[in-house]
Amino acid sequence: MPQDIEWPRNDYSRVPYRLYHDPELYAREQERIFEGPTWSYLCLEAEIPEPGDYVTTWVGDTPVVANRDREGTVHAFVNRCAHRGAAVCRAARGNVRVHTCIYHRWSYDHAGNLRGVPFHRGIRGEGGMDEDFDMDRHSLRKLRAAIFEGVVFGSFSDETEPLEDYLGPMMRGHIGRLMGRPVRVLGHQRQRIEGNWKLYLENLRDTYHASLLHEFLVTFGLDRATQKGGVEMDARHRHNLTYAHAGSDRDEDARAAYGRQQVRAGALTLRDPRLLEFRREYEDDRNLAISTVFPNAAFQQLNNSLATRQVQTKGIDAFDLVWTYFGYADDDEDMTAHRLRQANLFGPGGLVSMEDAEAIEIAQRASRREAGTTVVEVGGKGEISDRAYRVNDVPVRGFWSYYAELMDIEPPGAVR
Amino acid sequence: MIEVEARLAIADLFANYGAFLDADRLEDWLECFAEGCRYEIVSRENLRRGLPLALMLCENKDMLRDRVVSLREANEYSVHTDKHVIGGLRIKEPVEGGFAVEADYAMFQADAEGTGSLYSFGTYDAECELAGGAAKFRRMTVVVDNWNIPHMLSTPI
Numbered sequence A: 001m002p003q004d005i006e007w008p009r010n011d012y013s014r015v016p017y018r019l020y021h022d023p024e025l026y027a028r029e030q031e032r033i034f035e036g037p038t039w040s041y042l043c044l045e046a047e048i049p050e051p052g053d054y055v056t057t058w059v060g061d062t063p064v065v066a067n068r069d070r071e072g073t074v075h076a077f078v079n080r081c082a083h084r085g086a087a088v089c090r091a092a093r094g095n096v097r098v099h100t101c102i103y104h105r106w107s108y109d110h111a112g113n114l115r116g117v118p119f120h121r122g123i124r125g126e127g128g129m130d131e132d133f134d135m136d137r138h139s140l141r142k143l144r145a146a147i148f149e150g151v152v153f154g155s156f157s158d159e160t161e162p163l164e165d166y167l168g169p170m171m172r173g174h175i176g177r178l179m180g181r182p183v184r185v186l187g188h189q190r191q192r193i194e195g196n197w198k199l200y201l202e203n204l205r206d207t208y209h210a211s212l213l214h215e216f217l218v219t220f221g222l223d224r225a226t227q228k229g230g231v232e233m234d235a236r237h238r239h240n241l242t243y244a245h246a247g248s249d250r251d252e253d254a255r256a257a258y259g260r261q262q263v264r265a266g267a268l269t270l271r272d273p274r275l276l277e278f279r280r281e282y283e284d285d286r287n288l289a290i291s292t293v294f295p296n297a298a299f300q301q302l303n304n305s306l307a308t309r310q311v312q313t314k315g316i317d318a319f320d321l322v323w324t325y326f327g328y329a330d331d332d333e334d335m336t337a338h339r340l341r342q343a344n345l346f347g348p349g350g351l352v353s354m355e356d357a358e359a360i361e362i363a364q365r366a367s368r369r370e371a372g373t374t375v376v377e378v379g380g381k382g383e384i385s386d387r388a389y390r391v392n393d394v395p396v397r398g399f400w401s402y403y404a405e406l407m408d409i410e411p412p413g414a415v416r
Numbered sequence B: 001m002i003e004v005e006a007r008l009a010i011a012d013l014f015a016n017y018g019a020f021l022d023a024d025r026l027e028d029w030l031e032c033f034a035e036g037c038r039y040e041i042v043s044r045e046n047l048r049r050g051l052p053l054a055l056m057l058c059e060n061k062d063m064l065r066d067r068v069v070s071l072r073e074a075n076e077y078s079v080h081t082d083k084h085v086i087g088g089l090r091i092k093e094p095v096e097g098g099f100a101v102e103a104d105y106a107m108f109q110a111d112a113e114g115t116g117s118l119y120s121f122g123t124y125d126a127e128c129e130l131a132g133g134a135a136k137f138r139r140m141t142v143v144v145d146n147w148n149i150p151h152m153l154s155t156p157i
């Protein structure tokens, strides 16, 4: 039983490997996290601008549709026919006036209400449904949908606090900074990573690995831990932001720091340096800001490469990572070309992200039968709090503390 | 009608292209491209929807060289061996100094323990130029049909 999870320490500085491999826990996560009191990222409003536009997506293992009705309101519902369970929307995206299931042609409006049942009254008085069949009681299962700065979130639970409160001032600030202007979607990427979804959520909160695993960052002088930066979390430590300021360290310091770690700071230069050019476009001079929203999303800026990332669980040992790249509606042609060029940094083939998939897959593979725990204590143990320096993994402990709370598997005297 | 020599030169180019990638001879693979080349891997989905985002984009040969240097010197990725099977060469229409061409590919991948899988399949949509009896790619757009990329995308396709 999940309740017998033993955390050796109450500050989550040791994490049992079992958490990445136990199918019972996975089932419980679906129920308590993805269908629990959380807001999951669904899509950008810019992907469904017109009435009738829809996208299909997933919240955990559950297929979900987000769409826009004739009045412009965005709704979300489970993509599973109320009749016999077939997926109602089969295309990845599209535009429809009504959603009609192909199996027996039940049809639904954009809010997910059942509107039509063929042969409801039978044919020539024969067949059909019983008199007491109530259309109103056979809608698609609905999610609450909420929008913040053009980002559409959905929640299965009536208990979930309002989206703005759930995000908190820190995340609202970061999402507002990136999404506070009309955006234009440049395209999507998707990759299937053979690892437990939580390994990725940890990876996103682990500033320690960034410039060690992603050697490109340091070798080509794009980003290094000697830069001014740090990590911030919301009050409940479930979301996080990692950031760095452009040009805030000296080459000599970086070379000295990395020389000892066998990482060659600034050892190589690009023949086409435009890949690394930073065009400042916000009030601050941050050239790196990557935030994660519990449980399934990340919002990314590195130089001028902007994207959201969504995690879709595919069983205990796999997940899909969906990247949505965007620019701003008022970008000129040159800026769009610049963003498309810098998209090379991220995604399945990203020069600073392909390593994450490999790190996750080798961790998943090697830890399958391990009864012990990982070590999470860079930046110290104990209290979970923001750091104004970069070499730390404190937000990983923040993730586990909220995870354990929702899963009801907190250790005695748990740090939150 | 395209001359037989030109057709053979283009077929050789595709054969070398796949063989160099499979043998991890990325520096030799670079020589399949003309100086002013553009190399791009795109998903069928983005292409269909008219979205410009690529999975990998090298707007000139220097960017392609940078990609290879990065793979050699800076990136970490799965231990793998690739096998390209390329067929169905279509010479489409003449363009200045060469031809627009298409071919289909399937690319298999074996891991460090010899376990294999179908990694990628799709279409090469390209422009070749012919000079001195040899062909080079002036533009190569790899259109990936199974665009949910397994694991990660390291070695070019």
Ligand code: FES
Pocket: A081, A082, A083, A084, A085, A086, A101, A102, A103, A104, A105, A106
């Ligand atoms: S399953 Fe959808 S109409 Fe029957």
Ligand SMILES: [Fe+2]
Pocket: A203, A209, A210, A214, A352, A353, A356
């Ligand atoms: Fe990473």
